Amino acid sequence: MAELDNPNVMSNLITFLSSLIQKVAESNDLNCGFQAQKISVFHGLTRPTISIQSYLHRIYKYANCSPSCFIVAYVYLDRFAQRQPSLPINSFNVHRLLITSVMVAAKFMDDMYYNNAFYAKVGGISTTEMNFLEVDFFFGLGFHLNVNPKTFHTYYSYLQRQMMMMLQPPPPSTAPESSIESTLKVHLCFSDEESTSHQKEQVAI
Numbered sequence: 001m002a003e004l005d006n007p008n009v010m011s012n013l014i015t016f017l018s019s020l021i022q023k024v025a026e027s028n029d030l031n032c033g034f035q036a037q038k039i040s041v042f043h044g045l046t047r048p049t050i051s052i053q054s055y056l057h058r059i060y061k062y063a064n065c066s067p068s069c070f071i072v073a074y075v076y077l078d079r080f081a082q083r084q085p086s087l088p089i090n091s092f093n094v095h096r097l098l099i100t101s102v103m104v105a106a107k108f109m110d111d112m113y114y115n116n117a118f119y120a121k122v123g124g125i126s127t128t129e130m131n132f133l134e135v136d137f138f139f140g141l142g143f144h145l146n147v148n149p150k151t152f153h154t155y156y157s158y159l160q161r162q163m164m165m166m167l168q169p170p171p172p173s174t175a176p177e178s179s180i181e182s183t184l185k186v187h188l189c190f191s192d193e194e195s196t197s198h199q200k201e202q203v204a205i
Contacts, residue, residue, distance in 0.1 A: 016163050018053035028088040041136050042093035062122045065106035071156050072147050073101035080140045099123035100133045
């Protein structure tokens with residue numbers, strides 16, 4: 001999509017996507033005492049000091065991947081969250097999931113892309129860890145990497161709508177939902193390829 005090539009559009013999209021993911025991570029942080037959660041290779045011992053927004057903007061600045069990769073990475077994170085309910089996105093694993101999802105998206109989408117060692121430097125981790133994260137991410141997705149045009153457009157349109165809603169005040173006749181509720185309640189209509197197991201699914205991130 002041509003508008004993704006506009007730096008201002010992408011900057012706003014990265015900022016909004018960061019906010020969206022942060023809300024989900026914070027929500028899952030609060031729920032960690034009520035739901036069983038596994039520890040995975042994505043889980044850090046402490047919360048990273050860099051914010052999700054700064055981290056995602058750093059990836060955008062240095063990865064030099066096509067803008068579409070960030071939409072595909074968003075699709076991957078949603079699939080991962082749906083397939084791995086015991087590994088919810090939280091403040092301890094979100095940064096590693098972000099760098100891994102963007103790297104995998106770049107490898108799938110772009111003809112030319114940086115190697116794992118470069119992404120490790122961008123993400124602030126070792127190359128060995130980056131390699132482990134990539135393998136675990138593949139298995140977490142069930143190797144379901146293909147994103148067809150209909151699915152891509154569905155996720156991108158959702159992000160556009162949410163960005164527009166964020167910039168506009170809610171109608172006075174409608175009681176506004178909390179930001180997390182409005183984020184998590186959207187339903188995506190998947191393509192025929194994906195609807196074999198999901199006819200309507202809730203966005204997880």
